[in-house]
Amino acid sequence: MGADREGSGRRGPARVGTYVVCGVVLLAGCASMPDGGDLRGVESTPRQDPQVRVFAMPPQEDDPPTDIVQGFLEALTSDEPHYETARKYLTGDAAKNWRPGQSTTVLAGGAGTETDHSGSREEANDYSVTLTGTRVGTVDAQQSYSPADGPYRESVHLTRDGKSGQWRIDVLPQGVVMGKSDFQRNYMSVNRYYFASNTAVKAAAGTSPRPAAVADPVYVRRRVDPMTQVVRSLVSGPTSLLGPVVRTSFPPGTALEKNAGSLTPDERNRLTVPLNDKAAGADAEQCDEMAAQLLFTLQNLTQAVDEVELRSDGEQLCSLTEDRAGTVATRGSAQRPDHLYFVDDEHHVVRIAAGSNGTRPEPVPGAFGDATALRSVAVSRDERSAAGIGIDGKSLYVGSLVSGGSLGDPVLVSQGTTEENRLTPPSWDAQGDLWIADRDPDDPRLLLLKEGAGEPVEVRTPGLDGRIRAVRVAADGVRIALTVEKDGKRSLLIGRIERDDRAGGAPAVTVRGLRSATPGLEEVTAMSWAGDSRLVVVGRERGGVQQIGYVQVDGSAPEASVPAALTGVKEIAATEDEQLPLVAYSEDLIVRLPSGLQWQKVTEGTAPVYPG
Known part of the structure; x- marks a missing residue:
C-alpha cells in the first residue's frame, strides 16, 4: 500500500476460547494478521451462518497500538447494539464523541493499515495509523445506501494513558467502516413504505383512487432487533432522495413511545406499536394509512406480522389487518x-x-x-x-x-x-x-x-x-x-x-x-x-x-x-x-x-x- 507497515502477533487461541459460549462466534483472528513482519489489511470476516450472533473481544492488557486498531476494526462488525466493546478501544472523550450511526463505509476487501512513520513512535505516548481501502458504497445517517468508488484514507491516532499505561484511540473518523462481506453479513435491505404525493391509482373500474405506496429502501443491522429498528426508521420519515415526491401519514414529531422497548408480534401475528402523544390526534383515515405503511414495511421484513395495532397514551388508535391494507393503499x-x-x-x-x-x-x-x-x-x-x-x-x-x-x-x-x-x-x-x-x-x-x-x-x-x-x-x-x-x-x-x-x-x-x-x-x-x-x-x-x-x-x-x-x-x-x-x-x-x-x-x- 505504498508505506512502511509494522505489526505484532495475532491474538492467541486461548483468548478466543474464553468467549466461545452457547454458539456465539467471536471476532478473533478474522483479520489477516501475520505472526511477524508487515501488518496486512484487515480482511473481511468470512460469511457466517446468519442466525449466529457475533460479539467482539475487548482490548487486552498491554496490547500494542496495532492490536488496538485491529481489535477496534473487528469490533465494528459485531452484533452489539451500541458498539459497547468497540468503545472500550477508545479514550473516554473519544467514546463520548464517536457517532457510529452517522455513516457506514463499505470497502471492497476490508480496511488496510499504514503506520505513519513521520510522526512520533510507539516508544513515545502517541501513535498514528492510516486506514486504507477501496470504497464500494456508503450508508448515510438516514440508512440510505449509495454506490461509491475511489480510495479510502482516514487517520486514526492513539495515545498512551498516563496512569494505566494502556494504548487507546483518541482520534478517529465518525461512523463505521467494514469490508463488503462483513457488510452483507451485518446489514439487510428493507423497504419502508410511504405514499406518492401526486399519484393515486384506480385498482379497478368504478373504484375510488387510492394512494400509491412507494418503497424507500434502507439498510438496518440484521441481528440488532431489526423490527424495532425498521419501525423507528419508518416513523422518522423518508430519505432525502424520495422526500420531495412522497408523504407520510405519521403526524410531525411522531415517534415510538419513550419506553417502548423491543417490538415483537404476539401469537396471533399482531404487532402492537406504541406511539407518543403526537399520533393521538390522527383521524380514522389517517390512522389506517399509518397502519398500512407499517404493515407493508413489516411484511417486507418478516412473514410473522399479519396485523398492526397502533396505540398512543395507552389507548388504541386503530388496527389494520393484511386483508384490509389493500383497500387503504395500492402497492405495485x-x-x-x-x-x-x-x-x-x-x-x-x-x-x-x-x-x-x-x-x-x-x-x-x-x-x-x-x-x-x-x-x-x-x-x-x-x-x-x-x-x-x-x-x-x-x-x-x-x-x-x-x-x-x-x-x-x-x-x-x-x-x-x-x-x-x-x-x-x-x-x-x-x-x-x-x-x-x-x-x-x-x-x-x-x-x-x-x-x-x-x-x-x-x-x-x-x-x-x-x-x-x-x-x-x-x-x-x-x-x-x-x-x-x-x-x-x-x-x-x-x-x-x-x-x-x-x-x-x-x-x-x-x-x-x-x-x-x-x-x-x-x-x-x-x-x-x-x-x-x-x-x-x-x-x-x-x-x-x-x-x-x-x-x-x-x-x-x-x-x-x-x-x-x-x-x-x-x-x-x-x-x-x-x-x-x-x-x-x-x-x-x-x-x-x-x-x-x-x-x-x-x-x-x-x-x-x-x-x-
Missing part, C-alpha cells in the same frame, strides 16, 4: 397482471395468460391484434389501452384493447434518420400516462403523453449526461429507470418524477436525483422493474460476458438469487409481482424462467412485456 407488487404481451412473427400484438405454462398466444382485441406492423408494444396497467411503435421505429400509435377499435394516425413521429435513432419502446405509469424517449441525436427528448393522448409534454431532465436509449416507469408512479448512453457506455439511471400540474395549463414534469444503479456495468442491454425497489438487468462488466442480475434502486445488490444464465438476450420483461416468471427475447425466441427452473421456450416472437 400486490397488483398481479392478467397477461404477458409480445409481438409475433407477423408483427402483431399477442398475449398469453401471465404465469401460465401456455405456449399458444392469442391476438389482443382491437386494432393492435391485426393492424399496422409493430416492433414493440406497451400495455397500460389496467390492460385496457396499448401503445405501439411502428416497424421502422418512427411512429407511435395509441389505441384501445377493445374489439372493433382502430389505430388512426400516429400520435408522435420521430425525425431520426435511422431506426436506432428514433423512438424507444413506450412505458405506462400508474396514472395512465405514457412515457417515451425520442433518440434523434439532433433533438433528443424525454416525452410524456397525458393518458396517452394530446400534445406530448417535454420532460425536463436536469443533470442528465448522455442520450436516453430506454425508458421504464415504476408502478409507484414516482420512479423512472433510464438506460443512458455516453461515450459508448450504456448505464442504468434511476430518478424521481416531480410533477407540477398547473391549473388550466400543461403539466410541468421533471426527473431529478438521477443516480446510477449499475456502477459496475459498462454495457446495459435491457432492464425491467422486478419488484417495488428492484430491477432485473442484462449487461456486462468491462471485458466480461453478458449476464443477468438484479439491482436495487439505490445501486446495491439484493440478496435474491441470480437468474439462470441465458445467452444473446436482447430484451427482458418482469413485473413487480416477484412470483411471476422472467420473460426474455433471446436468439429469435420468447423464453421464460419459472421459479427454480431453467429457461423454457415459449414461442417465436419479440419485445415481451408485462403491463406497465
Whole structure:
C-alpha cells in the first residue's frame, strides 16, 4: 500500500476460547494478521451462518497500538447494539464523541493499515495509523445506501494513558467502516413504505383512487432487533432522495413511545406499536394509512406480522389487518397482471395468460391484434389501452384493447434518420400516462403523453449526461429507470418524477436525483422493474460476458438469487409481482424462467412485456 507497515502477533487461541459460549462466534483472528513482519489489511470476516450472533473481544492488557486498531476494526462488525466493546478501544472523550450511526463505509476487501512513520513512535505516548481501502458504497445517517468508488484514507491516532499505561484511540473518523462481506453479513435491505404525493391509482373500474405506496429502501443491522429498528426508521420519515415526491401519514414529531422497548408480534401475528402523544390526534383515515405503511414495511421484513395495532397514551388508535391494507393503499407488487404481451412473427400484438405454462398466444382485441406492423408494444396497467411503435421505429400509435377499435394516425413521429435513432419502446405509469424517449441525436427528448393522448409534454431532465436509449416507469408512479448512453457506455439511471400540474395549463414534469444503479456495468442491454425497489438487468462488466442480475434502486445488490444464465438476450420483461416468471427475447425466441427452473421456450416472437 505504498508505506512502511509494522505489526505484532495475532491474538492467541486461548483468548478466543474464553468467549466461545452457547454458539456465539467471536471476532478473533478474522483479520489477516501475520505472526511477524508487515501488518496486512484487515480482511473481511468470512460469511457466517446468519442466525449466529457475533460479539467482539475487548482490548487486552498491554496490547500494542496495532492490536488496538485491529481489535477496534473487528469490533465494528459485531452484533452489539451500541458498539459497547468497540468503545472500550477508545479514550473516554473519544467514546463520548464517536457517532457510529452517522455513516457506514463499505470497502471492497476490508480496511488496510499504514503506520505513519513521520510522526512520533510507539516508544513515545502517541501513535498514528492510516486506514486504507477501496470504497464500494456508503450508508448515510438516514440508512440510505449509495454506490461509491475511489480510495479510502482516514487517520486514526492513539495515545498512551498516563496512569494505566494502556494504548487507546483518541482520534478517529465518525461512523463505521467494514469490508463488503462483513457488510452483507451485518446489514439487510428493507423497504419502508410511504405514499406518492401526486399519484393515486384506480385498482379497478368504478373504484375510488387510492394512494400509491412507494418503497424507500434502507439498510438496518440484521441481528440488532431489526423490527424495532425498521419501525423507528419508518416513523422518522423518508430519505432525502424520495422526500420531495412522497408523504407520510405519521403526524410531525411522531415517534415510538419513550419506553417502548423491543417490538415483537404476539401469537396471533399482531404487532402492537406504541406511539407518543403526537399520533393521538390522527383521524380514522389517517390512522389506517399509518397502519398500512407499517404493515407493508413489516411484511417486507418478516412473514410473522399479519396485523398492526397502533396505540398512543395507552389507548388504541386503530388496527389494520393484511386483508384490509389493500383497500387503504395500492402497492405495485400486490397488483398481479392478467397477461404477458409480445409481438409475433407477423408483427402483431399477442398475449398469453401471465404465469401460465401456455405456449399458444392469442391476438389482443382491437386494432393492435391485426393492424399496422409493430416492433414493440406497451400495455397500460389496467390492460385496457396499448401503445405501439411502428416497424421502422418512427411512429407511435395509441389505441384501445377493445374489439372493433382502430389505430388512426400516429400520435408522435420521430425525425431520426435511422431506426436506432428514433423512438424507444413506450412505458405506462400508474396514472395512465405514457412515457417515451425520442433518440434523434439532433433533438433528443424525454416525452410524456397525458393518458396517452394530446400534445406530448417535454420532460425536463436536469443533470442528465448522455442520450436516453430506454425508458421504464415504476408502478409507484414516482420512479423512472433510464438506460443512458455516453461515450459508448450504456448505464442504468434511476430518478424521481416531480410533477407540477398547473391549473388550466400543461403539466410541468421533471426527473431529478438521477443516480446510477449499475456502477459496475459498462454495457446495459435491457432492464425491467422486478419488484417495488428492484430491477432485473442484462449487461456486462468491462471485458466480461453478458449476464443477468438484479439491482436495487439505490445501486446495491439484493440478496435474491441470480437468474439462470441465458445467452444473446436482447430484451427482458418482469413485473413487480416477484412470483411471476422472467420473460426474455433471446436468439429469435420468447423464453421464460419459472421459479427454480431453467429457461423454457415459449414461442417465436419479440419485445415481451408485462403491463406497465
